[in-house]
Amino acid sequence: MERIIEEIREDLSRRITVTADRLADRTLAEDPAYAALLGRAGLRERIRLDLRQSVEGLERALRGLPVELADARATGALLAERGLPLASLLRARRHGGRMVWQTLGEAVAAHDPAALPRLLPAAAVLWDVLEQLTDALSDAYRRAETARCDREREHRAALLDALLDGAGPADGPAAELGLPGHGRFAVAVLAPGASGGPGGPGDPGDPGDPLDAKAPRVLWRIRADGETALVExxxxxxxxxxxxxxxxxxxxxxxxxxxxxxxxxxxxxxxVLALRTAPASGGPCTALLDERLPSALVASQAELAGRLRQVVLGPVLGLPAEDRRVLLTTLGTWLTCQGSTTHAAQRLYCHRNTVSNRLRRLERLTGRSLADPAHVVELALAHAAVLQRVNDPATSPAPQAPPAGPTPAGTVRRSPRPPA
Known part of the structure; x- marks a missing residue:
């Protein structure tokens, strides 16, 4: 078989050139991905080289030599870098393998029809060669694709960092990420150690499910200090x-x-400021800044927050731990209940008079009246400052009891201070 291939080498070379033309036309008709990336001339030359690799591999295998796989690996890496789908590449290789066998048979028949039976044992050798070449090409493609995807992820991460950190003009990074120059955006920051889970963060710049038109587009950025979502x-x-x-x-x-x-x-x-207003205990919580502006104001000024705690609630913070906890929890519950002593009592599992007595004691200690809106503002901000001081458990009140049920009909919101 080696001698026959040597004798028909020149004719086989011409036939392979014609076969490459036919296969290029077929591939372009069936798979537009090639046309977009290579064009007809580029595709024809690529196919011609692949067909020659197959014939040369057959010749080496028939002589007992290993098949040269370097060119197949180079092809796989090159087309992966260009973004050609692997399925398109493998489809063209399958068509090429069948056409190599057909062309080889036509060349042998034209040279010596009586030699055709001697070609049959070479079929198994050729399929083995084609399998080796395809495996080498696929492995190289996947490695190159992985490297390319890693580079693209790093690039998207750098673009997101530029936008989220304010490093330089935003127009370029935004355009590369497909963001409009004018629109509606928000940023969400997750606490460090948050678990992704199903539907959670993906790659940097990952837009999520492009088919879900009912959800906003999200670009995730995951760093050591936490996870950030840019939401379009x-x-x-x-x-x-x-x-x-x-x-x-x-x-x-x-x-x-x-x-x-x-x-x-x-x-x-x-x-980030909104996240600082989310309770550290009590389970998952999504804090929208516009819903927590007073607490955010306190969180943004650590020094003033400390002063606010001391000036407004200093006498309360100086009480024994249990007394301090009871008064701060009662104040926080009363504020949460919008000034309803009855509703606060339900949440705290105690009598309404007990809540009133505690609040009157707090008024005496702080010199603030819960009937005065200005004083209520001071107490609410000071209470928020206490809650945010998570690193000092001595001044953190215990978690509030869960609601005991709906507020009874007729409950009014009023100061616990009795009328004069």
Whole structure:
């Protein structure tokens, strides 16, 4: 068989050139991916080289030599870098393998029809060669694709960092990430150690499910200090971010809506601030900054927050631990219940008069009246400052009891101070 192939080498070379033309036309008709990446001339030359590799591999295998796989690996890596789908590449290789066998048979028949039976044992050898070449090409393709995807992830991560950190102009990174120059955006920051879980964060810059038109587009950035989501809201309300983050089961802070990619760095800072207002205990919580502005104001000024704690609640903080806990918990519950002593009593599992007595004691200690709106503001901000001082358990009140049920009909909101 080696001698026959040597004798028909020149004719086989011409036939392979014609076969490459036919296969190129067929491939372009069946698979437009090739046309977009290589064009007809480039595809024809690539196919011609692949067919020659197959014939040369057959010749080497018939002589007992190993098949040269370097060119097949180079082809796989090259087309992976260019973004050609592996399925398209393998489909063309299958067509090429069949056409090599057909062309070889035609060349042998033209040279010496009586030699055709001697060609049959070479079929198994040729299929083995084609399998080796295809495996080498596929392995090289996958390695190159993995490297390319890693580079693309790093590039997207750098673009997101530039937007979220405010490093330089935002127009270029936003355009590369497919973000409009004007729209509705928000940033969400998850607490460090949050678990992704089903539907959770993916690759940096991962837009999520492109087929889910009912959800905002999300670009995730995962770093050692936590996970950040850049949300392109479009027509969706800001509240949709809470629904999006809910399945993650994490503490998160969400910025207000901004309209330009250039404002995303500021949005991220506000999201971090919103996260600081989310309770560290009590389970998952998504804190929208605009719903927690008083607490965010306290969190943004650590020095003033400390002063506020001391000036407004200093006498309470100086009490024994149990007394301090009871008064601070009662104040927090009363504020949560919007000034309803009855509702606060239900939550605290005690009598309404007990709540009133505790609040009157707090008024005496602080010199603030819960009937005075200005004093209530001071107490609410000071209480928020105490809650946010998580690193000092001596001043952190115990968690409040869960609601005991709905407020009875006729309950009014009033100061616990009795009328004069």
């Amino acid at each position: 809201l479009g027509h969706h309300p800001l509240e949709s971010v809470r629904e999006l983050l809910g399945p993650l089961g994490a503490r998160a802070g969400v910025s207000p809506v901004v309209e330009s990619p250039g404002d995303l760095a500021r949005a991220r800072r506000l999201a």
